Amino acid sequence: SVQLEMKALWDEFNQLGTEMIVTKAGRRMFPTFQVKIFGMDPMADYMLLMDFVPVDDKRYRQLRVPSPPGRYAFHSSSWLVAGKADPATPGRVHYHPDSPAKGAQWMKQIVSFDKLKLTNNLLDDNGHIILNSMHRYQPRFHVVYVDPRKDSEKYAEENFKTFVFEETRFTAVTAYQNHRITQLKIASNPFAKGFRDCDPEDWPRNHRPGALPLMSAFARSRNPVSSPAHQ
Amino acid sequence: SVQLEMKALWDEFNQLGTEMIVTKAGRRMFPTFQVKIFGMDPMADYMLLMDFVPVDDKRYRQLRVPSPPGRYAFHSSSWLVAGKADPATPGRVHYHPDSPAKGAQWMKQIVSFDKLKLTNNLLDDNGHIILNSMHRYQPRFHVVYVDPRKDSEKYAEENFKTFVFEETRFTAVTAYQNHRITQLKIASNPFAKGFRDCDPEDWPRNHRPGALPLMSAFARSRNPVSSPAHQ
């Protein structure tokens, strides 16, 4: 059996509609897909891998609602269906880099897929997972028992187990659409700490271009949802 | 067969008398021990590992010669035998973290032992290699064929191959003894770039101690010991 790590965080993102950035060079997922594994044969070899399947055959677009007077941008609200899915991307698979390894090794600590990267480059030759932007995907986790028997191909069915956590579904995007997702990423991803503005210490400091005093809430976000007190 | 990478650099260090820092927390080697491997069975599994054996049973100390007037320290010259070796350290072994892997995998690129760390902490529990400071060591590289036969222990001898490169010998130290070794490390290790002072570009900038004008030597130190010009 398999237990998803950081489930609470995944749930929080999923409730808002998780988005994952895809770039030409490849972008890691956040949250990272991590699991605890139970019930393996400690002495047997296993391969661990992930793939991503389309949740539906739709292409999405964001409904942008002009903000009320006093806000300068748009308020991203809900996703609309923009049409039928683009042609499917190459169905790549990501093997956990420690594969193959013994069951004991896999079970003794959390298994983290933090080397996995997502790209929208159909011609990617770095072995990254290729996804269509503005499409929804379901990550899947597979465990393959490395069968020592000569005719192991015959038993592929029973040596293969798949685990799906629906709370890890996401929309692939090239730029965040939902400002709340952006804020949750900034709040929870250590690498985005530079964009937090509620840190109790080391203020003031250098700001971004256009960041005036009192305006910083807006300078930091393209689609501010609510800030009653500027001007 | 096995080919040592960066042999020219190893030779350069060896000519001066290579020193490797050991710390409580563990310090990487520089140069890093890296090899190219040939002649494996591409489909067979191998374990790759390193260990370190004493070159002799001596403890060393540095002969320090006072510098000529105008220099503020000592000029380290040659090593003297300080007596018999200290009690041997636990003879640990470092498995390359990709072990076990197929011959094809090992041969298709340079194998780098850059995760290997040296420590002088006899109680180390991070799995680092434990060495005695002021003693000389010879790194050894071992290839173990993972024998699929049930009675593989019987064939341990023939499934085991050891490679020794004498130019990788070094003295373990807690602080560099030979200033030329320090300079060569600074010149060739990217992580020590901050201590180079002959960079052809981006000058002027903050200098190192000893680099004139005269005062900059002290600008870098936290607790200037003697600065003729500041009260």
Added chain:
DNA sequence: TTCTTGTCACCTAGGTGTTAATAT
């Protein structure tokens, strides 16, 4: 006196969202 330890500024290496410019 000689060797060891702990802390530091300064790097490498690479993961963030931001932003302006570009593409569709």
Added chain:
DNA sequence: ATATTAACACCTAGGTGACAAGAA
């Protein structure tokens, strides 16, 4: 109008020798 790209400041994470203080 919407989506994508590329450069960027700002982080995390961790590898350097220098240095002062401590230990033997």
